[in-house]
Amino acid sequence: MTNWQELESKYYMPTFNRIPVTLVRGEGMKVWDDKGKEYLDFVAGIAVNALGHCHPALTEAICQQAGTLVHTSCLYYTTPQLNLAELLVKSSVLDKVFFCNSGAEANEGALKLARKYGKVKLNGANEIITTLNSFHGRTLMTLAATGQPKFQEPYKPMPGGFISVAYNDIEAIKKATSKKTCAIMLEPIQGEGGVNMSDQDYLKKVRAWCDEKGILLILDEIQTGIGRMGPLFGYEVYDVEPDIITLAKGLGSGFPIGVFMAKDEASVFEVGDHGSTFGGNPLACAAGYATLKYILDNHVLSNVKEVGYHLVYKLEQLKTQFDFVTEVRGCGLLIAMQFDKDIAADVMNACMADGLLINKLKPNAIRFIPPLIVSKADVDEAVGILYKVLSNI
Ligand SMILES: *Cc1c(COP(=O)(O)O)cnc(C)c1O
Numbered sequence: 001m002t003n004w005q006e007l008e009s010k011y012y013m014p015t016f017n018r019i020p021v022t023l024v025r026g027e028g029m030k031v032w033d034d035k036g037k038e039y040l041d042f043v044a045g046i047a048v049n050a051l052g053h054c055h056p057a058l059t060e061a062i063c064q065q066a067g068t069l070v071h072t073s074c075l076y077y078t079t080p081q082l083n084l085a086e087l088l089v090k091s092s093v094l095d096k097v098f099f100c101n102s103g104a105e106a107n108e109g110a111l112k113l114a115r116k117y118g119k120v121k122l123n124g125a126n127e128i129i130t131t132l133n134s135f136h137g138r139t140l141m142t143l144a145a146t147g148q149p150k151f152q153e154p155y156k157p158m159p160g161g162f163i164s165v166a167y168n169d170i171e172a173i174k175k176a177t178s179k180k181t182c183a184i185m186l187e188p189i190q191g192e193g194g195v196n197m198s199d200q201d202y203l204k205k206v207r208a209w210c211d212e213k214g215i216l217l218i219l220d221e222i223q224t225g226i227g228r229m230g231p232l233f234g235y236e237v238y239d240v241e242p243d244i245i246t247l248a249k250g251l252g253s254g255f256p257i258g259v260f261m262a263k264d265e266a267s268v269f270e271v272g273d274h275g276s277t278f279g280g281n282p283l284a285c286a287a288g289y290a291t292l293k294y295i296l297d298n299h300v301l302s303n304v305k306e307v308g309y310h311l312v313y314k315l316e317q318l319k320t321q322f323d324f325v326t327e328v329r330g331c332g333l334l335i336a337m338q339f340d341k342d343i344a345a346d347v348m349n350a351c352m353a354d355g356l357l358i359n360k361l362k363p364n365a366i367r368f369i370p371p372l373i374v375s376k377a378d379v380d381e382a383v384g385i386l387y388k389v390l391s392n393i
Contacts, residue, residue, distance in 0.1 A: 004034065011079040021352065026053025029371060029378050031357070042370040043357045043381055047191070047223050047334065050250040050291055050300075052371035058253050061290030062283065071281045080285035087292055091232055093241045094261035098269070099280030102221035103248035104137025106258035109274060110244050111141055111185070113260065115161075116268045117216055118182030125182040125215075131167040135192035136185070136220055145185060150194070159177030167196060170205040177209070182214035183244075184209075188234030191223035194362055195336035197329055203238040216266055222258070226250035227295055227372050229332035230305040230373055237331060250372070300372050308332045310376045311368060314383040322390050335368040343393055346356050350389040356382050 004022040016054035022034040029052055031041050035327060041053070049187055051058055072078055085097045100106055112126060118125035130136065134146040147164030165172035168191060184206055203219075210217040219242040224234035228250060235242050243266040248258035258279075272380055278284075295301065312328055317335055319325040327338035339347075342363040351358050361367040370378070 001028060001034070018043075019352070020349075028052045028055075029374060030156060032043060039352070039355050039357045040378060040382055040385075041357045041358045042124070042368050042374075044369055044371045045254060046249065046359070047369040048249045048252075048254055049229060050226055050253040050372045052373050053254075055253065055294070055373070057294045058255070058287060058290050061286045062255065065286035068282070070283045071278070073277055074275065078280075078282045078285070080282045080289060081280040083215070084285040084292070086287040087176050087296075088247075088259065088261060091292070091296065092245070093235070093263070094245060094259060095264040096267040097259050097261045098276075099285065100258040100260070100276050101139075101256050101278050101284070103246065104139045104142045104258075105276075105279075105303060106187075106222065106260045107136045107142045108139050110220075110246050110260040110262075111145065111183075112267065113244060113269060114183035114185075114216050114218060115263060116273060117129055117266055120268055122182050125180050126161050127178070127180040127182065128218075129163055129173055129176050129181060129184045129188055130162055130164045131190070132164050133167060133190055133193035133196060133219075134164070134185075134187060135190070143332050156338035165194075168199050169201050170202065170209065173206060173209060177213055181213065181215050182220050185220060186217040186236065187220045188229065188329060189334060190226045191334065193323065194333060195330050195367060197331070198238070200238070203235070203240045207240040207242075210243075218242065218246070219246040221245045222248045222336065226292070227301050227304050227332070228334050228369070230301060230308060232295070233302060237363060245276045251291060252284060252287040253291040255291075257284040257288045259288075274327070275378065278367065295372065297307065303374075304332045304372050305375055307374050307379060308335070309382075311335055311379045314379060315368075318383065318387060319389060322389075322393075324393070325390070330368075333368070333370055333372060333374065337366050337368070339364045339366075346393065347386075347389055350392065351385055354385045354389065356385040358382075358386075 024034050025032045031039050091324040109140050130145045133146045136142040136145040144158040144162050163176045165176050244262045246260045251257050315328040324340050328338045344360040344366050348360045359367040
């Protein structure tokens with residue numbers, strides 16, 4: 001049998017601290033490794049596989065499109081791209097889209113759009129305020145936007161034009177705002193930074209401040225968008241309308257696709273301002289369309305709410321049973337469990353041995369980001385395994 005871990009260390013750049021499991025197949029909520037062991041998947045490729053693994057609606061759309069037209073470049077009109085653009089716009093408060101291939105790329109485009117907006121509408125303002133512990137991607141520009149020095153350290157000097165302030169601190173945003181500010185960029189919930197919740201009125205206050213100053217509100221909904229929090233978009237939870245949003249993770253349910261969307265007033269790109277060879281190709285857009293259409297037509301959003309509540313309820317029960325569980329937080333199916341000690345790796349490994357994949361969010365916290373089609377029975381099975389694991393900690 002091929003030793004895949006040996007192959008990886010020989011051929012792959014060692015940037016990932018990989019879990020020693022080789023996954024070879026998936027179906028619905030389940031994945032299997034190369035030894036035939038079955039796992040219940042509460043990671044979903046980091047909040048990506050919205051419809052679970054190999055959902056027939058997605059597989060059929062991809063296969064159908066793969067046999068019809070895969071790529072043409074954006075030199076020409078293609079139908080899947082425009083179908084998805086229309087569906088996204090009609091399902092949101094935004095007016096225009098630009099497709100790309102990943103989250104970082106979506107943010108990169110959104111940041112360029114904000115810079116252009118500053119140039120043409122705000123006397124050349126080019127600074128963007130972001131928050132500490134945010135995560136916006138791994139390109140140099142999105143890393144500079146990411147308020148986590150540990151990711152930036154190897155690549156200094158960083159591109160300029162960013163100020164990172166404390167999350168949930170509207171006064172810090174006000175203090176950092178100047179004539180040079182063109183936009184504020186935030187996640188509705190900081191996903192990678194720790195499932196850090198925004199206070200109920202924070203986004204509303206930021207929106208009001210942006211209106212007062214005439215600057216743009218960019219919401220990075222790469223993790224929170226496409227139903228992860230319950231509504232299709234996180235901004236709906238807080239009842240604010242952003243000027244620009246970015247999406248990626250769940251949009252293709254595993255097929256790589258990203259997008260940034262803007263209100264008409266913020267859509268300042270002109271011919272030649274931005275581009276992408278692969279972005280918006282028919283195959284990716286067919287996957288995105290199939291995912292979004294399925295979510296909208298099959299009560300997936302109400303499932304997220306219902307099963308999300310059930311998950312929190314069951315995890316809160318564990319919290320009363322184990323005193324080292326200090327908090328359960330999150331919204332929809334973006335949920336974290338906080339411990340008072342660094343046991344997340346042990347918990348993750350023990351769960352995996354018992355057939356459950358969960359995500360180590362921090363040394364002392366785990367994250368639950370299952371497919372949006374997860375059922376209450378799946379939650380009960382997962383929490384049963386977790387109960388046994390926590391009992392043995
Ligand atoms: C995952 C993520 C990104 C980066 O997406 P990639 O596809 O890995 O480039 C950016 N912002 C947020 C909020 C994310 O969760």
